[in-house]
Amino acid sequence: MAKLFLTQLNLAQFRCFSRLRLKTDHRSVILTGENGSGKTSILEAISLFSPGRGLRRAKVADLARHLNPSPSWKVSCQIDRDGTQRSVETTWMNNSKRRLEVDGKSVKQAELNDCVTILWLTPAMDRLWSESADGRRRFLDRTTMSLIADHAGDVMAYDRAMRERNRLLRHPDSDAHWLKVLEFRMGEAGAKLTRQRLYAIERLTRALAGSVSPFPIGDIRLISQEGAQATTIDREELTEALRLSRPRDFKAGRTLIGPHRADLVVEFQGQNRAAQLCSTGEQKALLISLILANARAILEDFDCPPVMLLDEIAAHLDTHRFQMFLAEAKQLDCQMWMTGTEWALFDSLAEEAQKFQMVVEPDGSTVKIVN
Ligand SMILES: Nc1ncnc2c1ncn2[C@@H]1O[C@H](COP(=O)(O)OP(=O)(O)OP(=O)(O)O)[C@@H](O)[C@H]1O
Ligand SMILES: [Mg+2]
Known part of the structure; x- marks a missing residue:
C-alpha cells in the first residue's frame, strides 16, 4: 500500500x-x-x-x-x-x-x-446532525470530492449559475432567454452533482460494510426537502422543473428547487434511530464511522x-x-x-x-x- x-x-x-x-x-x-x-x-x-x-x-x-x-x-x-x-x-x-x-x-x-x-472532523461538526441541512450537504460534498475530483468543479458551476439566476429573480423584467440558459446550466451541473453524491453514499455504505467499527451506521440516504426536486439525476427533468418553478421563485426572490435543497440522513444501526435523536456521543460516533469509511474508500480506490x-x-x-x-x-x-x-x-x-x-x-x- x-x-x-x-x-x-x-x-x-x-x-x-x-x-x-x-x-x-x-x-x-x-x-x-x-x-x-x-x-x-x-x-x-x-x-x-x-x-x-x-x-x-x-x-x-x-x-x-x-x-x-x-x-x-x-x-x-x-x-x-x-x-x-x-x-x-x-x-x-x-x-x-x-x-x-x-x-x-x-x-x-x-x-x-x-x-x-485531506479529511477532517472538528468539534463544530458535533452539531452536524441537529443543525440545518447546509452543514450536512457540505459534509457530503467534501466526501464526494475526496472520491471524485470533478465534484468540486460541478458544485462551483451549479452555485455560480444559481447565484446569477437568483440575481435575475429579484428583477421582474429579467431577460427570459438568459434565465433559460442559466436553468440549462443548473440542470446539467445539478443532475451530475446529485449522481456523484449518490455514488459517494453508495461507496461509503460499501466501505462501512467492511468495518468492524463500534460506531454502527444503519442507513445513509439523500433526501429532498418537500417538492424540491433535490435528488433527481435527470438533467432535462431538473431543467424543466426549474422552468416551471419560475413564478414561485420570482415571488421568493430565490431558487426554491434543486440539489441545494437536498439533505443527508443517517440512521444509527439497531433501532434505526435518526442521527438527531442520538446522544451527543452517539452522534460523534456516527461521524467517526463515516470519516473512517471515507478514508477506507479512498485507500481502496486510489491505493x-x-x-x-x-x-x-x-x-x-x-x-x-x-x-x-x-x-x-x-x-x-x-x-x-x-x-x-x-x-x-x-x-x-x-x-x-x-x-x-x-x-x-x-x-x-x-x-x-x-x-
Ligand atoms: N488572525 C489572527 N491573528 C492573531 N491571532 C489570531 C487570529 N485568529 C485567531 N487568533 C488567535 O489564535 C489563538 C489560537 O487559536 P486556536 O483556535 O488555534 O487555539 P486552540 O489551541 O485550538 O484553542 P482551543 O483549545 O480553545 O481549541 C487564539 O487565541 C485566537 O484568538
Ligand atoms: Mg481548538
Missing part, C-alpha cells in the same frame, strides 16, 4: 503564528496545549490544501495575523508519497485572491486531489491514504469508544493530526505518534517537540 504523509509544515503570519516550521515523519501527530495556543490553527492551515475555505470556513483576510502591519500570510508543506517529495504552497496578500501552487506551478483547488486528500485532521477527537467519546477509534484508525495507516488537552488520552499510541506541545510566547505561538 502506498504511503503519504506531511514531512514539513511552514506557517508565516498565519493566525497566532508569526513563523513556524514543523518537521514530521510518517507517524501521526499529536498537538496539545492550553486553550488559544494554536492547535486548531495548525489543522486549519493544513486543511487549506483541500478544495474550499478550510475547516473553519474562514475568510482569507481573517487568517492573517492581526499584529502583522501588512496583511498577508503563507502556508506551505512538503508531502512525501512513496519517497517522492512534492511541495504545496498557498499564499494570500491584501486585496488579492488566494494563490495555490504545487511544485512551483499554479494550480486550481479542484486539482489538489492529485496531490493529497493512497488521506491525511486526517481530527480536532479534539476525544471530546464526547467514552474511553472504550475512543480507544476503539484509535485501533481502527491505526489499521488505516494514515497520518492523523490530532489535538487534545492531555497526553494521557493518546497513551495507547506510544511511540507510534509524534508529540508536540504548543507554547504561547509574546511574539506568537510556537511548538516544542515532546518526544
Whole structure:
C-alpha cells in the first residue's frame, strides 16, 4: 500500500503564528496545549490544501495575523508519497485572491486531489446532525470530492449559475432567454452533482460494510426537502422543473428547487434511530464511522491514504469508544493530526505518534517537540 504523509509544515503570519516550521515523519501527530495556543490553527492551515475555505470556513483576510502591519500570510508543506517529495504552497496578500501552487506551478483547488486528500472532523461538526441541512450537504460534498475530483468543479458551476439566476429573480423584467440558459446550466451541473453524491453514499455504505467499527451506521440516504426536486439525476427533468418553478421563485426572490435543497440522513444501526435523536456521543460516533469509511474508500480506490485532521477527537467519546477509534484508525495507516488537552488520552499510541506541545510566547505561538 502506498504511503503519504506531511514531512514539513511552514506557517508565516498565519493566525497566532508569526513563523513556524514543523518537521514530521510518517507517524501521526499529536498537538496539545492550553486553550488559544494554536492547535486548531495548525489543522486549519493544513486543511487549506483541500478544495474550499478550510475547516473553519474562514475568510482569507481573517487568517492573517492581526499584529502583522501588512496583511498577508503563507502556508506551505512538503508531502512525501512513496519517497517522492512534492511541495504545496498557498499564499494570500491584501486585496488579492488566494494563490495555490504545487511544485512551483499554479494550480486550481479542484486539482489538489492529485496531490493529497485531506479529511477532517472538528468539534463544530458535533452539531452536524441537529443543525440545518447546509452543514450536512457540505459534509457530503467534501466526501464526494475526496472520491471524485470533478465534484468540486460541478458544485462551483451549479452555485455560480444559481447565484446569477437568483440575481435575475429579484428583477421582474429579467431577460427570459438568459434565465433559460442559466436553468440549462443548473440542470446539467445539478443532475451530475446529485449522481456523484449518490455514488459517494453508495461507496461509503460499501466501505462501512467492511468495518468492524463500534460506531454502527444503519442507513445513509439523500433526501429532498418537500417538492424540491433535490435528488433527481435527470438533467432535462431538473431543467424543466426549474422552468416551471419560475413564478414561485420570482415571488421568493430565490431558487426554491434543486440539489441545494437536498439533505443527508443517517440512521444509527439497531433501532434505526435518526442521527438527531442520538446522544451527543452517539452522534460523534456516527461521524467517526463515516470519516473512517471515507478514508477506507479512498485507500481502496486510489491505493493512497488521506491525511486526517481530527480536532479534539476525544471530546464526547467514552474511553472504550475512543480507544476503539484509535485501533481502527491505526489499521488505516494514515497520518492523523490530532489535538487534545492531555497526553494521557493518546497513551495507547506510544511511540507510534509524534508529540508536540504548543507554547504561547509574546511574539506568537510556537511548538516544542515532546518526544
Ligand atoms: N488572525 C489572527 N491573528 C492573531 N491571532 C489570531 C487570529 N485568529 C485567531 N487568533 C488567535 O489564535 C489563538 C489560537 O487559536 P486556536 O483556535 O488555534 O487555539 P486552540 O489551541 O485550538 O484553542 P482551543 O483549545 O480553545 O481549541 C487564539 O487565541 C485566537 O484568538
Ligand atoms: Mg481548538
